[in-house]
């Protein structure tokens with residue numbers, strides 16, 4: 001059964017570095033469920049910081065990160081981890097794959113934490129995703145033998161293996177050639193349009209930016225005013 005993503009509401013958000021430097025300040029932002037949003041902006045602007053905060057991977061110094069009734073900023077770590085496991089898929093900028101594991105093992109890592117009854121389904125789904133992303137035949141190979149673009153696709157398969165209602169992706173097409181990037185852009189849009197998922201991606205990719213429902217522009221740790229409209 002597809003799960004409906006909760007709406008996202010940020011309020012009075014401030015993220016600082018461990019040394020106390022302001023990295024991101026965001027008074028107010030709402031993102032509707034089932035939409036595709038791209039976060040763009042210059043290098044160092046705070047795009048990855050925002051995405052990590054949305055996933056509860058960074059705790060803000062102040063403010064609310066509300067997915068429906070759940071305020072990630074106010075939850076203890078174990079509850080954040082549970083929310084992430086059950087609700088979110090995350091594609092890291094540098095992929096964060098386990099080198100010594102195979103592509104299939106990386107893509108089905110969520111099975112390690114899933115209830116036993118769900119494991120076979122998860123493995124089958126991650127295998128189907130790898131095939132869809134053009135890597136099905138090489139699933140048994142160790143990740144350290146794959147190219148950057150192939151690794152990126154393995155990271156996408158891993159993020160989607162649990163069929164999460166929310167997908168957060170940091171530069172998901174950055175290492176891909178145009179043909180593979182275009183296929184992934186179409187897949188990401190279809191996750192939102194046909195699958196009802198909330199997709200939020202940091203990206204400079206003009207194709208992804210053009211296809212998105214909404215583009216947020218971040219500069220110097222703040223949203224440009226025209227981005228803040230709901």
Ligand SMILES: Nc1ncnc2c1ncn2[C@@H]1O[C@H](COP(=O)(O)OP(=O)(O)OP(=O)(O)O)[C@@H](O)[C@H]1O
Pocket residue numbers: 017018019023041042043044045046047048049050
């Ligand atoms: N743990 C940290 N400690 C100190 N500064 C940090 C930390 N994490 C990020 N920063 C700084 O925060 C700012 C925003 O970083 P962030 O990675 O969010 O930028 P970005 O917009 O995603 O950039 P890029 O497009 O280059 O990936 C940068 O100046 C970065 O150096």
